[in-house]
Amino acid sequence: MVRATRSVGPVLRVCEAGGDARELRLRLLDALRRAVDFDFHAFVLTDPETSVGSAPVAAVPHVRDLPRLIRLKYLTEVNRWTGLAEPPVALLSVGDPARGPLWRELLAGYGVRDVASVVFRDRFGCWGFLDLWRTGGVFDPGEAAFLAEVAGPVTAALRRAQADTFVTRPPGARRLGPLVLLLSPELAVLGQTPETHDFLTALIPPAPDRQPIPASAYNVAAQLLAVEAGVDGNQPSARVHLGDGLWLTLRAARIGGRDIAVTIEETPPGERVALFCRAYGLSARETELLGHLAAGADTREVARRMFLAENTVQDHLKSVFARTGARNRRTLLARALGWTPGADNAGSGPAVTV
Incomplete structure (x- = not known):
């Protein structure tokens, strides 16, 4: 086994500092570049359950090729992030690059x-994946070993960054109704509902005087193409944080057998709670308990449903408080369900006994 000889210290310090997921990834890229040289990159957050990309940070040769790049990435089985295990790193140069349509049909033309x-x-x-592209040569085993060594700490930092988005929503925070973006099979934008533009601008702010890039929608639509091609069986959906504790779910489906509709709506309470539990690393028992509380059960009812003593339920709840930093049930549930204190939370889940 090749061991990394480069210092992992700068990357570990960035991971320990944490912060917003976007800024965290930008600082990680700077730290990684000190040890591993690369020309272009794509650092993508993913929905932990479906592994579908939700929010990318990328530098590519030509932005106009982004829809094609994402489509080919999802249709490529070679070194696909959903298939990497241990080590969690793979190099395209180890093997036949031409086996993958992404390199064969696009990256080779960039000189990668x-x-x-x-x-x-x-x-x-799965909390994210990273592709580093090099045009001047190939990555060596030591560089691959370095990336494998930092993968664990980076994973933990990305998960913490997602957990930190589950804040109590501020008074006056808007609720988002369903939005739709219509794409061609090649992922060209054909149409959208009026508010979709504002959502895309808030999710991935474009450069001045530029139209927003629907990269999150491209990822979900590309996953639909991957499912249809038999490359991957995960659902073409992803949850993404917009801001102020608001999580949205994107889903892709065919319209009329040809074009692709990507729907964007506020993440339903059950899906949101499940994501909350994953992000905070709750145990199976703790996850079950929180699900019962979110459904409106009190301590006695939770004990009955889980076949536990009430004192044991309280012990599990204390553990959840410790993991999430919540001080009481009301705060815990407000964060998990996306409630706004003092607001009408109709449609955001059942009433909860606290």
Whole structure:
């Protein structure tokens, strides 16, 4: 086994500092570049359950090729992030690059000679993946070993960053109704509902005087193409944080057998609670308990449903408080369900006995 000889210290310090998921990834890329040289990159957050990309940070040769790039990425089985295990790193140059349509049909034309692919996965789900592209040569085994060594700490930092988004929503926070983006099979934008533009701008702010890039929608639609091609069986959906504790779910489906509709709506309470539990690393018992509380059960009812003593339920709840930093049930549930204190939370889940 090749061991990394580069210092992992700068990357570990960035991971320990944490912060917003976007800023965290930008700082990680800077730290990684000190040890591993690369020309272009795509650092994508993923839904931990479906592994579908939800929010990318990328630098690519030509932005106009982004829809094609994402479509080919999802249709490529070679070194696909959903198939990487241990080590969680793979190099395109180890093997036949031409086996993958992404390199064969696009990256070769950019002069890319190698791609280092890393997946950030733990027992709670897949939190992201990173592709580093190099045009001047290939990555060596030492560089691959370095990326494998930092994958664990980066995974933990990404999960913490997602957990930190579950805040109590501020008074006056808007609720988002369903939005739709219509794409062609090649992922060209054909149409959208009026508010979709505002959502895309807030999710991935574009450069001044530029139209927003629907990269999150491209990822979900590309996953639909991957499912249809038999490359991957995960659902074409992803949950993404917009801001102020608001989580949205994107889903892709065919319209009339040809075009692809990507729907964007506020994440339903059950899906949101499940994501909350994954992000905070709750145990199976703790997850079950929180699900019962979110459904409106009090301590006695939770004990009956889980076949536990009431004192044991309280012990589990204390553990949940410790993991999430919540001080009481009301705060815990407000964060998990996306409630706004003092607001009409109709449609955001059942009433809860606290």
